[in-house]
Every structure is written in structure tokens, then in C-alpha cells.
Amino acid sequence: MLFLFAASSSLRYPKYSPFSAFLALSSLLTGFTHRLWKQNFVMALSFEVLGRFNRARAAQLTLPHFVCQTPLFMPVGTQGTIKGLTTNQLEEIGCQIILGNTYHLALRPTSELIDELGGLHKFMNWPRALLTDSGGFQMVSLLHLADITEKGVTFQSPVDGKPMLLTPEESIQIQNRIGADIIMALDDVVKTTITGPRIEEAMYRTLRWIDRCIAAHKRPHEQNLFGIVQGGLDPVLRDICVRGLVDRNLPGYVYFPSMNSVHVQGQNVIGLNSIQPFRIYAIGGLAGGEDKDSFWRVVAQCTAALPEDKPRYVMGVGYPLDIVVCSALGADMYDCVYPTRTARFGTALVPEGVLKLKHKAMADDTRPIDPTCACMVCKNYTRAYIHCLVTKDAMGSQLLSYHNLYYMMQFSRNLHSSIIEGRFPEFVCDFLQKMFPKGDVPEWVCNAMEVAGIDISSCCAPCPSSQD
Amino acid sequence: MSPCFNGLVMVSGGMHIPLVLEGPSPKTISTIGGLHQMLGLHEYGYAAVPRDSIQCLPECSSTNKMGASFETPCGRSLIKPVEYIEMISSMRPNLWTTLADEVPAWVSDKRNKTSVDRTVKWLDECIAKSPVNVAGGAVFGSIVGGSTIEERQRCAQEVAVRNVSGYWIGGFGLGESMDERPPLLNTVTDKLPEGKATPYFWALDYQNLMNLLEKPDIYIILLKGRFIVVEEILQGVAAGVDLFDSVKDTTPIVEGCSCYTCKNHTKAYINHLLNVHEMLAQILLEIHNTHHYLGFFHSIREAIKEGKFEQFQKKFVQSRRDHLAASVTSV
Numbered sequence: 001m002l003f004l005f006a007a008s009s010s011l012r013y014p015k016y017s018p019f020s021a022f023l024a025l026s027s028l029l030t031g032f033t034h035r036l037w038k039q040n041f042v043m044a045l046s047f048e049v050l051g052r053f054n055r056a057r058a059a060q061l062t063l064p065h066f067v068c069q070t071p072l073f074m075p076v077g078t079q080g081t082i083k084g085l086t087t088n089q090l091e092e093i094g095c096q097i098i099l100g101n102t103y104h105l106a107l108r109p110t111s112e113l114i115d116e117l118g119g120l121h122k123f124m125n126w127p128r129a130l131l132t133d134s135g136g137f138q139m140v141s142l143l144h145l146a147d148i149t150e151k152g153v154t155f156q157s158p159v160d161g162k163p164m165l166l167t168p169e170e171s172i173q174i175q176n177r178i179g180a181d182i183i184m185a186l187d188d189v190v191k192t193t194i195t196g197p198r199i200e201e202a203m204y205r206t207l208r209w210i211d212r213c214i215a216a217h218k219r220p221h222e223q224n225l226f227g228i229v230q231g232g233l234d235p236v237l238r239d240i241c242v243r244g245l246v247d248r249n250l251p252g253y254v255y256f257p258s259m260n261s262v263h264v265q266g267q268n269v270i271g272l273n274s275i276q277p278f279r280i281y282a283i284g285g286l287a288g289g290e291d292k293d294s295f296w297r298v299v300a301q302c303t304a305a306l307p308e309d310k311p312r313y314v315m316g317v318g319y320p321l322d323i324v325v326c327s328a329l330g331a332d333m334y335d336c337v338y339p340t341r342t343a344r345f346g347t348a349l350v351p352e353g354v355l356k357l358k359h360k361a362m363a364d365d366t367r368p369i370d371p372t373c374a375c376m377v378c379k380n381y382t383r384a385y386i387h388c389l390v391t392k393d394a395m396g397s398q399l400l401s402y403h404n405l406y407y408m409m410q411f412s413r414n415l416h417s418s419i420i421e422g423r424f425p426e427f428v429c430d431f432l433q434k435m436f437p438k439g440d441v442p443e444w445v446c447n448a449m450e451v452a453g454i455d456i457s458s459c460c461a462p463c464p465s466s467q468d
Numbered sequence: 469m470s471p472c473f474n475g476l477v478m479v480s481g482g483m484h485i486p487l488v489l490e491g492p493s494p495k496t497i498s499t500i501g502g503l504h505q506m507l508g509l510h511e512y513g514y515a516a517v518p519r520d521s522i523q524c525l526p527e528c529s530s531t532n533k534m535g536a537s538f539e540t541p542c543g544r545s546l547i548k549p550v551e552y553i554e555m556i557s558s559m560r561p562n563l564w565t566t567l568a569d570e571v572p573a574w575v576s577d578k579r580n581k582t583s584v585d586r587t588v589k590w591l592d593e594c595i596a597k598s599p600v601n602v603a604g605g606a607v608f609g610s611i612v613g614g615s616t617i618e619e620r621q622r623c624a625q626e627v628a629v630r631n632v633s634g635y636w637i638g639g640f641g642l643g644e645s646m647d648e649r650p651p652l653l654n655t656v657t658d659k660l661p662e663g664k665a666t667p668y669f670w671a672l673d674y675q676n677l678m679n680l681l682e683k684p685d686i687y688i689i690l691l692k693g694r695f696i697v698v699e700e701i702l703q704g705v706a707a708g709v710d711l712f713d714s715v716k717d718t719t720p721i722v723e724g725c726s727c728y729t730c731k732n733h734t735k736a737y738i739n740h741l742l743n744v745h746e747m748l749a750q751i752l753l754e755i756h757n758t759h760h761y762l763g764f765f766h767s768i769r770e771a772i773k774e775g776k777f778e779q780f781q782k783k784f785v786q787s788r789r790d791h792l793a794a795s796v797t798s799v
Contacts, residue, residue, distance in 0.1 A: 084747035109740045380508030
């Protein structure tokens with residue numbers, strides 16, 4: 001019966017690439033036949049959990065271009081490059097997946113050109129995995145007069161000011177041309193000022209758009225379409241959304257919880273308000289303490305609701321502390337501009353937190369950025385030298401980007417191995433102790449770890465109770 | 469206030485690495501262990517020269533009997549010989565030039581004469597004040613004299629009798645014409661003892677480099693990386709390829725070039741990076757340009773060793789003219 005199913009599938013999906021054939025065959029051979037029966041064949045990834053601690057998991061994520069280990073961090077290479085680093089260096093550092101921004105690439109050099117030249121992998125000569133977003137976020141945050149209708153997102157073209165429309169179909173087509181291993185569905189984006197039935201409308205519209213994205217997706221055997229879960233505190237709407245996405249059997253799920261602030265082109269900081277159930281954009285200050293509390297709860301609720309056997313990607317999470325908490329709660333993939341952006345401001349990531357290389361005290365400091373770091377920058381350069389460079393030369397920020405990304409990659413590798421080797425709680429405690437030597441671990445972290453079932457009492461000064 | 473300085477490398481392998489610093493104090497550089505340690509490039513030699521024609525220009529109107537003045541991105545700096553020696557000691561370069569008073573071609577005869585007097589005086593001070601082992605670095609005496617044959621001669625004669633390992637012919641690239649240089653150079657080299665190195669540091673752009681190579685003198689030239697890249701320079705066909713036109717070109721900048729950029733990337737990708745103002749564009753181009761120039765100078769050295777420099781030069785000049793003619797007619 002399984003073979004009949006396989007045969008009929010291959011008739012239905014004539015573009016049955018060798019890669020997915022291999023996946024199907026290996027699944028059959030290794031006995032995952034039952035799961036395969038339930039799943040739709042059209043997946044271009046496999047996700048195998050190798051180790052667990054309570055909700056945290058370490059897994060192997062096999063993508064068309066690379067076999068990755070999770071938890072993993074994805075640097076953002078907005079325009080087909082990570083600021084000042086060569087693809088060779090990115091491999092040295094250990095990057096597994098790089099994120100490309102659909103909006104920027106569609107603008108320059110255009111998705112058609114990338115397609116003509118063989119796809120983004122070939123264009124930038126990156127042999128490992130790539131991920132693209134839908135383009136919707138940048139549109140709303142970068143452009144004026146973005147408006148959303150059932151058809152799609154309308155906006156003013158930055159080139160000639162003409163009104164343009166990004167539909168779910170168009171977003172997927174652009175992403176098909178770019179050719180990343182993982183692509184995002186276009187979701188409805190609601191401003192924070194909106195209340196009432198509009199929110200529910202947006203949720204259902206997002207589900208309708210997912211269907212349009214799935215229908216428009218021409219390369220399901222080579223590119224994985226991830227659906228975006230609208231994270232939020234309204235359990236009813238959230239549940240409907242999650243159920244809707246899970247029913248559609250997507251290869252993976254993304255959520256964009258509120259709380260990480262994103263600087264966009266020097267405009268007001270755009271933060272995300274977690275109170276609303278959707279990914280919406282508030283213009284305001286940096287997220288404060290109370291938002292972190294909502295943040296971890298959203299992540300916890302979503303990881304609980306999503307399937308065990310699919311990767312969970314939390315967008316926009318980049319602070320190592322946030323990554324530790326989300327991993328403890330069951331998330332697998334992260335991306336953020338933070339490490340590279342902060343490098344351009346002269347800030348390095350270290351186990352104790354951050355090191356500001358522009359500070360006067362660095363001028364005479366002949367130690368490396370982080371004596372425990374094995375990266376090329378820490379092995380060859382002193383803080384004093386980098387201090388000179390960071391204000392005067394692009395080279396300074398390039399060296400810091402290298403170090404910061406290495407730090408994030410090493411951090412992810414450590415996360416992965418600590419879970420596999422059964423010492424995840426020790427890893428978490430060690431991390432918290434270095435970052436909060438006085439034991440002043442923030443309350444939200446304590447609360448989150450409690451839910452995650454990780455005992456961090458050894459690294460907290462008396463942990464404040466949740467009533468405080 | 470830490471003074472600016474420039475160093476460039478010129479070793480037998482023909483490597484040159486320009487660097488500009490405004491920065492770690494000499495004490496800090498010492499603590500780190502000198503240039504080799506600070507820059508993490510241990511297998512290269514370093515030459516320290518006070519000026520660079522792009523980032524650290526001699527400002528003769530501010531130079532006085534106390535020291536030489538330079539115009540830098542961080543403002544104007546006056547460097548006294550004793551301060552200069554302090555920097556050199558901390559950096560420990562493999563070779564260094566003495567502090568000089570460089571003047572442009574249009575100064576008065578009196579000012580020009582003063583520059584020679586000062587330069588020789590500072591040379592003596594530098595040698596006297598430098599600790600016995602400035603990291604075992606060789607000291608090169610600076611020779612100036614502007615565009616005046618007599619003053620050039622006088623300076624060369626003075627420096628020739630000092631105890632130095634080589635000579636730095638300074639004061640060029642400050643307003644004299646291309647044609648004036650060869651006779652001035654010849655005047656100087658005539659006075660210098662044979663067998664000592666005579667490097668001649670000078671920053672040029674690509675166009676000037678190509679012009680210079682048509683002259684029968686040998687020189688070592690430093691070039692600042694730019695967007696224009698050199699194609700087929702080893703074949704003597706020197707052409708600037710403007711990458712802004714290469715939207716769909718999937719070939720490397722130069723077919724067969726073994727640099728990182730040509731082995732890994734296409735013109736189309738670099739074109740995209742240039743359009744979106746990404747830092748990686750300059751990095752990739754500088755890798756290619758540097759590689760190319762090093763190869764070019766390797767060819768020059770080989771040609772000299774084999775006694776075939778004249779042929780090399782003729783071939784280079786001819787193919788360049790052909791190429792220029794072709795590009796003019798194709799427009």
C-alpha cells in the first residue's frame with residue numbers, strides 16, 4: 001500500500017527531484033514509513049531530534065544545501081553578503097544558514113537576474129544553506145503608505161513612487177527565483193493602533209494567504225515553505241492559527257514574538273508589541289522588562305502547541321540570553337542582525353556580556369577581545385589595535401563582525417553539544433553565572449527556566465518571586 | 469596626541485602593505501611587541517615612512533625647525549625627530565627612513581635650500597637618538613631637494629657620507645611634472661654609492677603608474693586600491709575594467725587569475741555589491757588588485773634578472789597603446 005501511495009505521489013509531483021527521492025527512500029529504509037504515510041511527500045528537509053532535556057532539543061536539520069545542527073543561529077546577509085565578510089570566512093566561522101532579504105534582493109539586483117545566473121547560492125558562491133523572508137516586513141517598515149488588502153500588500157515603489165502590489169503569489173515567485181533552502185509565507189501585518197475585528201480578520205487572511213503561497217510554490221522539492229505563527233496572548237485566536245498551520249503540514253514553523261527592537265534605516269526604533277496576537281509594529285522606545293515577560297510566555301505557548309517533529313524558528317532573536325531561554329523552551333532556529341550591527345558600532349560579544357571597543361580604556365588594553373575565544377581575531381589582534389580601527393576604518397567593524405559571528409556560532413555549537421551530552425542545565429548555569437556574576441539574573445529568565453524545568457538556583461541570588 | 473605615520477612594506481618578495489595609524493601610543497605598541505605582533509602578519513617585513521600621498525601629506529608651510537608637519541584625516545601634526553624615533557622604536561620595523569622636510573615644486577629657492585639643511589640635520593639627529601638596536605631595523609637616509617638639480621645633488625652628497633643602509637628619495641609627487649623626475653632621479657643616484665638599496669616610495673594612481681612604466685627607470689611604487697581593476701597587466705595590456713557595466717557577466721575579473729576573488733566570484737556579483745554599496749566589494753577588489761600588482765612586479769624582477777627588462781618594457785608599452793587605441797575606436 002505504501003508503494004502505491006509512493007507511485008501515485010510521484011505521478012502527482014512530476015518534478016520529483018533526486019534529493020527528495022533520496023529522502024523518501026531513506027525514510028522507507030530506516031523505518032519512518034508510518035510518519036511518511038501521514039506526511040505529504042512534498043518536503044525538502046528532514047528533522048531528526050538527537051537529544052533532549054525537557055523541552056530543549058538538539059537536532060539534525062538536513063536541507064538541500066547543507067546538513068545543519070540545531071539550535072542554530074543564522075546571520076543576516078541582507079543584500080547577498082554579510083557586511084565585509086567573504087564566504088570563505090563565513091565557512092571558517094561555521095555559519096550553516098544565512099538569511100537573505102527578499103525585498104532588498106528583488107530591488108537590486110532583481111530576482112530575475114539572480115534566477116538567470118543560477119540562483120542566489122551560485123550568485124554569491126555560498127555552498128551552504130540560505131533562507132529568505134517574504135519581503136512583507138521590510139515593506140511595511142521601510143516604505144510609506146503600505147496598505148494591506150485581501151489581494152496583498154500595496155506600497156509605494158521606492159524607485160519611482162508608483163503604487164505596487166506584493167501578493168502572496170508574487171512573494172513566493174520571487175523567493176522561488178532566488179532559490180533559498182527555506183522560504184517564508186507572506187502574512188498579514190497589522191498595525192498596533194488597530195483593535196477589534198480587524199485582528200481576527202488578519203488572522204484568517206493569513207491562513208488564506210498561506211494557501212495561496214502553497215499553491216504558488218513551484219519548487220516544493222527544493223525549497224521549504226515555512227508558515228508564520230501569529231504569536232500572542234489571546235489563546236483562542238492563537239490556537240486557531242496554529243491548528244490551521246499545522247493542518248497544512250508545512251515543513252517548518254516560524255514565529256515572530258514581540259520584544260526585540262529592530263532599528264530600520266535609522267528611523268524610529270520599531271518594536272513589536274506582544275500584547276496583540278499578531279506580528280505588529282509599534283513605533284516607540286526599546287523593549288523594556290515587562291515585554292520580556294510577555295516574550296518568553298509567547299515562545300513557551302507556541303513551542304507547546306507546535307508539532308515535535310518540525311523545526312521551530314523564532315525570528316529576530318539574537319541576544320545570547322534570549323537564545324538560551326528560547327532553546328530551553330523548545331525552539332531550534334534564530335536569526336538577528338544584532339551581532340553584525342553591534343559590531344559596526346564597535347561592540348564585541350563576550351561571555352560576560354558586551355565589550356565596547358570604542359571606550360577610552362581600550363586604547364591601552366593589549367589583551368585580545370576574549371581570551372577564551374579561539375577565533376582568528378582573538379588569536380591575532382589586541383583590543384588596543386581594534387580600538388584604533390573601529391572609528392577610523394571599515395576594517396575595525398569587519399574584524400568585530402567576524403568575532404561576533406564566531407561567538408554566536410560557537411555558542412550555538414555549545415548549546416547543541418550540551419543537550420546531546422546531557423549537561424544542558426550545567427551549560428545554562430555556567431552561562432548565567434558568567435553573565436550575572438552577582439547573581440542578579442532577571443526575573444523573567446527565572447520564570448522561564450522554571451517552566452522549562454531547569455534549575456538555576458545555583459546562579460541566582462535569592463530569585464525574586466513572580467509576585468514582586 | 470599620537471602622530472600619524474605610514475608604513476609600507478617592501479621585501480624581496482615584493483610585498484607591500486600600506487597602513488595608516490592614528491592610534492595606539494608608542495608605549496602600547498611596544499607592549500604589544502611592535503608592528504609584526506600588532507598587525508598579526510608575522511611573515512612580512514615592514515618599512516616605515518613618515519608620509520603617504522593620500523592619508524598623510526607633508527605640510528611644508530607648517531613645518532619648522534622643530535619638526536615636520538603632516539596633514540592627516542585627524543588634523544595637522546608636527547613631528548619632532550625625537551618623537552619620530554620613539555614611534556620607530558616601538559614599532560620595530562625592518563627598515564625605516566629618517567624624518568625629512570619635503571617641499572612641493574613651487575617653493576622658493578630659499579625654502580628649498582632650507583628643506584635640504586633641515587633634512588640632513590634631522591637625519592643626524594635620528595641616527596644619534598635611535599637606540600642601538602631599533603629592532604635591528606635598517607635606517608635609510610632621506611634625500612630631498614625639490615625640483616632643483618643643484619639642491620638634489622647637494623643633499624645626495626651629504627647623505628652619501630652618512631652611515632646609513634640605504635637611501636629614500638623623497639620629495640616627489642608634490643607638484644613636479646613627469647618629465648622633471650628622471651633627470652632629478654639620475655642626479656641623485658649618480659651621487660650615491662653603488663650596492664646600497666635605493667627605494668623610491670611614492671603613491672600614484674593607476675594612470676600615473678602606467679605612464680611611469682614607460683620611462684626607462686626602475687622604481688617601486690605603492691598604489692592605493694580603487695574600483696578600477698587591472699586586466700591582463702602581465703601581458704602588458706593594461707586596461708582599467710569598469711565593473712559598473714558587468715551586470716550579467718559570470719566570468720571572473722581576469723580569467724585565469726589565481727587570486728581569491730577571481731577563483732570564487734564573478735563580475736556580476738561584484739557589480740551587485742558595488743551597486744548596493746557593500747563593503748565586500750572593496751575587499752574583493754583590493755584582494756584582486758594587490759595580487760595583480762604583486763604579480764606584475766614579480767614579472768619586472770624576473771625580466772631584470774634575465775637581462776630582458778628592455779624587451780619587457782617595450783612589449784608592455786606597445787600592448788598598452790594597442791589596447792588604448794582599441795578602446796577608443798570601440799566607443
